Amino acid sequence: MSGFVGRRSELATLNRHLSWVRDGRGDQRGRALLLRGRRRVGKSRLVDLFCERARVPYVVHQATRGEDAQRERARFLEEIRRSSLPDTTLLAGVTTVAEWDTALRQLAAVLPDDTPSVVVLDELPWMIEGDAVLEGTLQTVWDRVLSRKPVLLVLIGSDLAMMEQLSAYGRPFHQRGAEMVLSPLSPAEVMTMTGLPAAEAFDAHLITGGLPLICQEWHEGESRADFLARELDDPTSPLLVSGERMLAAEFPTALQARHVLSVIGSGERAFGTIAAKAGAADKPLPPGSLNPALRTLADKRLVAVDTPLSTRPGDRDRRYRVADPYLRFWLAFLERGIAEIERGRGRIVAEAVERGWTSWRGRAIEPVVRESLARLLPDDMWPQVREVGGWWPRTNNPEVDLVGADRSPAREVGFVGSVKWQEHGPFDRRALATLTRDALSVPGADEDTPLVAVSRSGFTVEDGLTATYGPERLMEAWSSTT
Structure with a gap:
């Protein structure tokens, strides 16, 4: 199960939901589960594997984006006829229906009454795009018919915001389904798959x-270097094509937001510099165009919005970054190298990655370090720390990599820290001197505020540091997810 290292807990969760149906624990016999996760994270494969192992009748319908609703329903009925559900002969001759209400009731008619079954609607948001009435229809048929059967109904979607909204207050499916999020593999799970040190x-x-x-x-x-050389020698490699497919699904038509995402992916983080780079010639993109684009990207969970952490509110000094690490790498290095790779010149792209790697990685690792520390804390040393972030003024000078605080904005700054993530450069006395100086700029910090350091390559100085963290210690933060 090489592609599913770390997915044992997710499979166990699906099995618990099926056991709930099998044991008849609720006032309804059926259970609905809303499963969401980023594109290409393995939702469909996980559910396929679960269905194959569940040893109960099941049907999986994979939606097609942009499909005419009539053809979508016809394919849905065909999937039922070809499935392992009993009594599918009831649908003999039924090739199309005019409404989803009829199609879903046809499904209910062939679901068993005396044994559990599984029904999967994959990419439900695309089905709703094709027929907006489906959301309400699904709720009605679930309440009146489907939930009275011992069925686990799994609704899958990659549009994270839409999947969250489906169960929100005021929406038809509110409080009618459990929710499950399939995250990418954690750093510890990647370590297991690759066999690499931390x-x-x-x-x-x-x-x-x-x-x-x-x-x-x-x-x-x-x-x-060997992995990149091999993957970038193949224009069809998952490393290369996944980015194109993810963004084609997110932006089926040309949108300003797609261009803004590329600008952020190239390294621009502040509103003003993003506007300047996203505009035409010497004319920045106006706020009336940039703000909606940034909201769209944030709603799609493609862009994360960071604010400086200190005792002073920092909403006015927002910084933007590509939220997904893979897309961050793809946009920075691979998007503009596709043509070279397709010409068989992947070596040129691999060399470009190598030249820019140290600088790019130094910033890309910072959110991972902050999340790792946030997972490790609070602990005996930092019992009050609940938030880990960074700090910067409007001028971006100085930039402080790590701030630990009780909340955001902080009432109390617990520590200030620095990240030095270099191949052969340990955290040394010069780095400590810079941290000592810059820490005093953070609102809420003073000369008595504890200092911490994170280093990829060790430490040549520890006097003056309250705590130090290396790759192995940070990796421990993710060990519970393996």
Whole structure:
């Protein structure tokens, strides 16, 4: 099960929901489960594997984006006829129906009454795009018919915001389904798949984003340079094509937001510099165009919005970054190299990655370090720390990599820290002097505020540091997810 390292807990969760149906624990015999996750994260494969192993009748319907609703229903009925559900002969001759209400009731008619079954609607948001009435229809048929059968109804979607809204207050399916999120593989799971030590596994996570399809291409113990040389020699490699497919699904038509995403992916983080780079010639993109684009990207969970953490509110000094590590890497290095790779010149792209790797990685690792520390804390040393972020003024000078605080904005700053993530450069006295100086700029910090350091390559100085963290210690934050 190489592509499903770390998915045992997710499979166990699906099995628990099926057991709930099998044991008849609720006032309804059926249970609905809303499963969401980023594109290419393995939702469909996980559910397929679950269905294959469940040893109960099941049907899986995979929606097609942009499909005419009539043809979608016809394919849905065909999937039922070809499934392992009993009594599918009831649908003999029924090739099309005029409404989803009829199609779903036809499904209910062939579901068994005396044994559990599984029904999967994959990419439900696309089905709703094709017929907006489906959302309400699904609720009605669920309440009146489907939930009275011992069925586990799994509704899958990659549009994270839409899947969250489906169960929101005021929507038809509110409180009618359990929710499950399938996350990318964690750094620890990537380490298991690649067989790499902690420091190199973090590198692999930055490149693959924890997407199983890409991770399983990484040969055990293979170096980053060897992996990239091999993958970029193949125009059809998952490393290359996953980015194109993800963004084609998110942006089926040309949108301003897609261009803004590329600008952020190239390294621009502040509103003003994004506007300047996204505009035409010497004319910045006006706020009236940029703000909606940024909202769209944030709603799609493609862009994360960071604010400086201190005792002073920092909403006015927002910084933007590509939220998904794989897309961050793809946009920075691969998007503009596709033509070269297709000409058989992947070596040129691999060399470009190597030239820019150290600088790009130094910033890309920071959110991973912050999340790792947030998972490790609070602990005995930092019992009050609930938030881990960074700090910067409007001028971006100085930038402080790590701030630990009780909340955001902080009432109390617990520590200030620095990240030095270099191949052969340990955290040294010069780095400590810079941290000591810059820490005093953070609102809420003073000369008595504890200092911490994170280093990929060790430490040559520890006096003056309250705590130090290396790759192995950070990796422990993710060990519970394996």
